[in-house]
Amino acid sequence: MLDVRDLDLFYGDAQALDGVSLQVAEGEVVAIIGANGAGKTSLIRAIAGMKKPARGTITFDGHDITGRVSSIICDLGVAQVAEGRQIFPSMSVAENLEMGAVLPRARTKRKETLERCYEMFPKLKVRSDQAAGTLSGGEQQMLAIGRCLMGQPRLMMFDEPSLGLAPAVVGEMFKIIKELHAQGMTVILVEQNVSASLKLADRGYVLENGRVVLSGTGAGLLNDDGVRQAYLGL
16 A cells, blocks of 8 residues: 655755655554654655655555645545644634545545544544643544544554553553554554554564664564564563
């Protein structure tokens, strides 16, 4: 479904991605792991069309999306649950969800998708008229995921979905991602909780200093001595 080839990306003179290549098959969960500053978020932003790569190609479902504007990429079915949630705090929960359905691909099924979101996140239905900024951190993350689902995505990219959440809520976030995957969603997961993400992932890639230094199955990476020492403290 997604094919990234030899991607270079810069912020001014600083190189964030250096020859990054990876593939994601339809229906997979692929984890991207690495230390802070390794290039994980830069990769997500390049795929989403938020940053233009200097070199390389990004292909989604046969479409070359390299450097295309994010609205076009979204309408092809690529969606991002951004780090920090980035909801509209002064708008209601319902209004935030409605914003996710502005894409042409999503408009005709807006009502059905909204009901699906409320079924998945009943707390959001109860708080549909409440200002989004007054929700708890976990509820705001649910809202960010629901808004993403309103766009009828085929590929969902999660950037640090557990960041800043209470431990009890973190488990719930992973349960939601697992449920989406069970329903057929293709997922790219960037997550500070390396153990949980690799347990969930079919495959994973390790980024260091903007380069892919290791790849393999989720279970294989979880049992790799280098990964265990660097990211799990074992």
